[in-house]
Amino acid sequence: MRTDLLGLTTDSLAALTNRGLVKRAGKEAAPELRTDPDGTVHGSFSDGPATTLPPGGLDAARCTCGAAGVCRHVIGVILAYQRLSAEAPPAPLPWSPGQVTDDELTDKIGARLMAAARRTERAGFTARVRRATSADPVPQVELATATVRFLVPGDLGFVHTDAVAGSRDDVIALAVWAFRVADALFPGVPEVRVDVGGRAESGAGSGLERALGLAGTVLREGAAHLGEGLDATIADVRRHLDAAGLRWPLLAVGDLAEQLTSYRDRGAHYRPELLASHIAELHARHRTVTRPDATPRGSVLGTAEAAETPLRRARLESLGCRVRGVGGRRIAEVYLVHGDSAMVLVLRRQWDGDDDGAALALRRIGTSTLAALATGTLVTESAVRSASRTVRLAGGRISKTTISPSRGAWGELPPSLVVTDFAALGRELDALPLRHVRPRVEAELVRVVAVAGVEAVTYAPGDQRLDAVIVDRAGNTATVRATHTGAAPGRLDSLAAVLAGEEGEPRHLSGVVGRTAGGLVVEPLGLAAGGRVIAPDLQPAGESSRLVVAEDDRHEPLTAALIDTRDLLAEVAHHGLSHLPPSYDDRLAAAAERLTMLGLHRMAQAVTAFAARRTHDSEEAAEQAWIDAYLRLDVALDLS
Template sequence: LAGHLAELHARRRAATRQDAAPRSSVLGTTEAAETPLRRARMEALGCRVRALGDRRIAEIYLAHADAAMVLVLRRQWEGDDDGAALARRRIATSTLAGLAAGSVVTESAVRSASRTVRLATGRVSRTDVSPSRGDWDALPPSLKVTDLAVLGRELDALPLRLVRPRVEAELVRAVAVAGIESIAYAPGDQRLDAVIADRAGNLATVSATHAAAAPGRLDALAAVLAGEEGELSFVSGIVGRAGAGAGAGAGVGVVIEPIGLAAGGRVIVPDLRPATGGTLTPTWDDEPDPPLTAALTHARALLAEAAHHGLSHLPPTYDARLDAAEHRLTALGLHRVAATVTAFAAARTAGSAEASERTWVDAYLRLDAALELS
């Protein structure tokens, strides 16, 4: 909630600056709400399953090569089924598992401005799904990564998330794998990390965390990394920059949250695999967040309380905790960030509602940007 509130202000500010990027890239005013795809061929890159209360949400990622973009087909169901059970659910003429690991040819797809896609149903609608061989070499360069150093530079050049276009699967890529350098499991975080290399020797970390809605995720990933499913050629996932303290990949610039794997001439979707009951061997101890990341995260969470409770309904201890957070940021040398927190605290003390709101936005945006760039 706090992030969405701050983003509204960030976009308004960005759109009114004289040196701003085109307003359409900040406010999203030039895209058609929906675009029919007359005949589309799409390659599935995998699926993510997550829980939201008593609902299960599956997001299938489909690479549309002609448009050079990844689209998201989303379905949700009531109940507590996990990914393996959901894999058998019917979607259009196939199943969730079939779509998430298939090649799709459809005459009934409709794409939204946010890059979600829906498949129309009816007697004249036609959608064919066949198993994919994971031949992602044929994907356009904008969706395929063969040089991790180039990907790192692309990530560095991105505008801040708060003012980028809000599109689904913005950072989903298929990353070519030339070798696996190391595999590590952190039992406390229930996280599996693997350092992979491209053909030039550049490194990235594939990092997956256990989820109750996808209990087979780590088992399936571990099996593929161990070579049990054939030679791994690609890993698809959400790419980003690895902050300090990224476990086994600490110091590795790119981190990949996997959604699919191309191995042994097929596509493997970890979230849709059943748990095998295998034991992952701990290979390193859980490490706490580094001081800088911990201080920024703590201060942002503290500011989020103001959005959750309301400025007039914060607990009596709030101002003391805010002061402690400011001192912690100052001690770490984050003086500009600390100054925005101080300004918010001063506005609260002065009792000005308008100033409190303005300085809260300033502080939250500064903290969020610092965390994104750290």
């Protein structure tokens, strides 16, 4: 009996081929079947084709119909075998992909790819392991470069990855090794993030020395005193990080450079606390891999991540769009769910000029428009994803991409992306590694949030910010928060209209989830209402009469103290250590006293230590003291 064929569900077959092919096969007349002693299944169809399925997976199947790859006849033989089998498939035994041996892996992917996988393991990598459950009986591993699914227990012939066949088969070995670590350290946990391999290189340097030098220059001089003369240094640092494969620090330096450019061009995107956070992040990553109990480099520096991986034929569901202005450019980011891997990818486009979101909505992307892409369903064979989960459409194959309007049926997306319980989301956020050292993955915290009700929608004029309180079915609340920008002048009015039910009952909302001031916050990207998807950033500016002004926007005392002190420290990145005003020391002392009164003694001590180092010690000592204090404040606000 071929238990591998009996264990394949229609979803598994669709993952290995495509759903349309499975449907067509189901409508075909059943073939005549016979089985050889070695388990090979033969099928003869009345219209002529003959199909052979030896053990070892669909790639080993052969058919005389002449179709390239797996055809509908192969699927038809599997379906017929399942229908005619006299015995029901045995109940699946508890099984983990970690039980696969290295010899079996070598037989599957070959010695060359096993050697490539070993190199990745030596560098270290991070993976998210999801064990089989009653809701999803397929165990899977989410890697930065691909998602690997084990469709049939114990049979590597039926492993599915979302990478193009043959391009990254080494990920199968990485996924097996990730399961081994999870089985050893976290037995029985349904979903867990693990660090695999890697060597702690205490005292050996991080490779970030040039990036830290750049960060030191910015901290000493400040954005307000840096001109274009630093551009060559930034370019050199980025080339060095790219050549060394340090993906996450490379992205941090890119964001740091963007903040400096935004300030120089008087862009609204510039924020001193963001610039300061990027500086602190580089130091945090350096410290994490060089301390005595160092964390494996791969998970902190991204050394094991391939720059790009081509995807198989993919169906991507849009969750909306974000538009922002940086200098004289407009950047649009479309968020796309890859259902097979339960992952959100970001497609980014930029244009010169000052067009707003409504005008950009009409811009062409391939054979369609930004608006159609941001509110539709995309089926493509030309998608290429990066380590940070951006995605691009390969130019030479753009004709193999089709886009259709989305119904906004986001409740059907993979459960790991759909939030129905705000309390459970809070626990998920609490379990994440610290933001400053975890993998820099685009859209990592993008989720679809089910909206059971809208309690209030208010507007804070000073911050030009809309806050909407939404509730889940259990009555837990979260805040939907959006800020006005000239690049998307219709954002707030469109969001308010949808939440008020003017576009139909809002069922789901997509956005970046996080914590602020002790509560859950969602920065919205799109909404599903009235059987369609709405992208607020692409809507024209409207009337603001529906926005109700908030009565009181003050934080509670502890959070307010943390924010004020963090912002005070961020002024260093803006003005520079060498250019701080005479009153700055007094303000530091007052901030430390305020923290002490609230019982935040360690944070107060860190602020006081920075003040002392700035007055009495070298600039380098002052920089390190600033890093200590800023990281404490930034982490505290993330966890508050």
